[in-house]
Amino acid sequence: MTAEKVILYGYKFSSCSWRVRAALHLKGISFEERPVDIVRNLGQLSEEYRAINPAQKVPALVIDGETLVESMAILQYLEDTRPEPKLTPSSPLGKARMLEICETIVSGIQPLQNSGIKRHFETEEQYNKFTQHWCDRGLRTLEDLLSKRSGRYCVGDQLTLADLCLVPQLxxxxxxxxxxLDKYPTLSNLYEILLEENIFKQTHPKNIK
Ligand SMILES: N[C@@H](CCC(=O)N[C@@H](CS)C(=O)NCC(=O)O)C(=O)O
Structure with a gap:
């Protein structure tokens, strides 16, 4: 029996797609990435893609005979079904610390700078001002949180889902x-270290077709 192919519908510059792409690589899951151009031809808004992801956003992952949407749900599914390497701390406190970082990014920054909201601004300048303001405010939050407790990675010395959210956002x-990142020495330092990790080199947008 041939195993069903894992398919990632994503866009190389999408931070949410990068989270999932990195997890798939780390867990050694081979997959095909099907690009959805969310910027130039707005492929996500087609009816065909809506049948894959009703939110008309990337990513979506076809795996185990199912189509999963929402990057954090996908990451959790991968953690539960392919637990090695583990990308979630074992202790309740470590897990909460990881989620603080993930949520700051996933709920507090990404939606407010998503390319999809651009068409609802009258000018590009207004959009840029809005997105820069909210992203910078989120970065300040991350700096305050991480300066107190990061190690080599966001949560101590274990690579976790928080790092998978942080690098694409930065x-x-x-x-x-x-x-x-000049105002944010902890973020700057972490970003520099993380970009040197193989996982972020392999999955970096510049290396994706
Ligand atoms: N909460 C969703 C957010 C998905 C999302 O906003 N994706 C962006 C790219 S990072 C997108 O597809 N934007 C295009 C649009 O909104 O039209 C997730 O984590 O998967």
Whole structure:
């Protein structure tokens, strides 16, 4: 019996897709990435893609005969079904610390700088001002949280889902949103270290077709 192919519907510059792409690589799951161009041709808004992800956003993952949407639900599914390597701390406190970072990014930053909201602003300038403000405020929160308790990674010395959320968000902040991390020494340092990890080199947008 041939195993069903795992398919990631994603976009190389999408931070939410990068989270999932990194988890798939870390867990050694081979997959095919099907690009959905969410910026130029707005492929996510087609009816065909809506049948895959009703939210008309990336990512979506086809795995084990199911189609999963929402990056955090996908990451949790991968953690539960392919637990090695474990990307969640074992202790309740460690897990809560990880979720603080994930939530700050996933709920507090990403939706407020999503490319999908751009068409609801009258000018590009208004959109840029709005996204930069909320992203920078989120970065300040992350700096305050992480300066107190990060180690080599966001939660001590274990690579966790928090790092999978952090790197793509910092990439977006410093490229598309043109923010600088100068005010945020902890974030700057973590980002530099994490970008040197193989997992983030392999899955970096510049290395994705
Ligand atoms: N909460 C969702 C957010 C998904 C999301 O906003 N994806 C962005 C790319 S990172 C997207 O598809 N944007 C295009 C749009 O909103 O039209 C998740 O974590 O999967």
């Amino acid at each position: 990439f977006n902040a410093t490229t598309r949103l043109q923010l600088t």
